[in-house]
Amino acid sequence: MVLLINCTGFDSETLVSFTQLASGLEKTIRRMILETFGVEKYVDEFIDSTNYILKVMKYEGSQSSKPSLRAHSDQNLVTLLYQNEVNGLEIQNKDGEWINVKPSPNTFFVMTGESLSVWLNGGLSSTYHRVTMKESKARYCVGLFATPRGGYQVKAPKELVDDKNGLLFKPFDYEEFLGFYSIHAARGVLESGLKAYCSV
């Protein structure tokens, strides 16, 4: 998919068409994930219970080793990032090393979040990431965040729970969780917010 965005002059039409394209792509990705886990029969109800949030971000150029965006996992379902060609995004691998995500033109970077991990009964771990600016140029990034809609109980389907793999997380409502999370985030307690909230 090729998308051309003038980052310095966003207009509402560009943002609406970006959101339409990116949310369509997110739905396809989620469908593929559910198929991989053999639970595609839940795709429609799951996708119909999604809200999309669009965030436009600008990071000033800097060569400081201090992250411009602290390390975290997204608490939502799936995040799609689209950015200009300035480095900054880093993800942590299983050995705890920070890996630079090389920007590539016309490319989305897709991350799974904590809510999807809970829905899959721990089936996919979320991506731990941060932004550290290393260049003097500004980094622009548009993020589309798929979140569970308030009122929808995020709950692993019965097919993903058995004697060997017991239910790891209690069903939860994302909006109620956000109330809890914002209080803890304000106190600086951010790691695994959702899992701390709903672990069995």
Ligand SMILES: O=C(O)CCC(=O)C(=O)O
């Ligand atoms: O700017 C980025 O690439 C990441 C933004 C991000 O992680 C977030 O908003 O949660």
Ligand SMILES: [Fe+2]
């Ligand atoms: Fe994030």
